[in-house]
Amino acid sequence: MGKVLTDTEVSRYRDEGFLCPIPLFGAAEARAIRAKIEAIEAKTGDEAQNRFRIKAHLPFPWLGALICHERLLDAVEDIIGPDILCWGSSFFSKNARDPRYVSWHQDTTYYGLKPRDTLTAWVALTDANTQNGCMKMIPGSHRSGEQAVHEETFDSNNLLTRGQTIKGIDETKAVDVVLKAGEFSFHSELTYHSSPPNQSDDRRIGYSIHYIAPHVRQTLFPGATAMVCRGRDTYGHWLTEPAPREDFDPVCMAALDAAYAQYKAASQKATAA
């Protein structure tokens, strides 16, 4: 038995490349976080997933606190060990009756991490179910350890910026990642996953947090940053991120924009290569 996960759950994660549902907090706390996100959207006039990319937590102390939530880190520790870094986080939201979707992909495509060992926790800030477009996973698809061929479609309804898509997936093998608000799932950066449009009358919002052990490094560009959430950075592959003193901290906003520019340039270069 780990701190949160049973041995069976850890084995299932290793075998299938994802795990769900794992309780984190109650619906009231999820609603409070949703309200904060929607207050930010009202202030910026844009969806949080558009304005705050790759490192959405950087300018918001309460998102840093969510990433370092003790129970979440206990579950992460059960999978990757006691030294835990977070190199990124992103919102994935679909509005009521929203045609936008996420095509079949592996996260690893533009990450540039070696080894490809990111553990993503997808925290449900609303319920996520088959009606509102929850994620679907292909069990065991991470096991090759390789990146599959992705076609870049640039479809405007695809929430993935480059519309990267693995073709020919046998969808009969897909498993729905149904979560209640306040629960989370884990998936490996190699696991094939997707999500269909939202056919419900409310938003579906998830917060995707990318954790690694410190031996994992960024290979696409120098100067990558990460937050040490627990334990120690025993390898020194990552620079320290600035910590926000308040929402929209200007130093952190600049760091966020610089990090996104770096990732964008790296993914364009990877595509051109």
Ligand SMILES: O=C(O)CCC(=O)C(=O)O
């Ligand atoms: O939220 C979604 O629908 C997709 C999320 C995703 O692709 C991810 O967290 O890696």
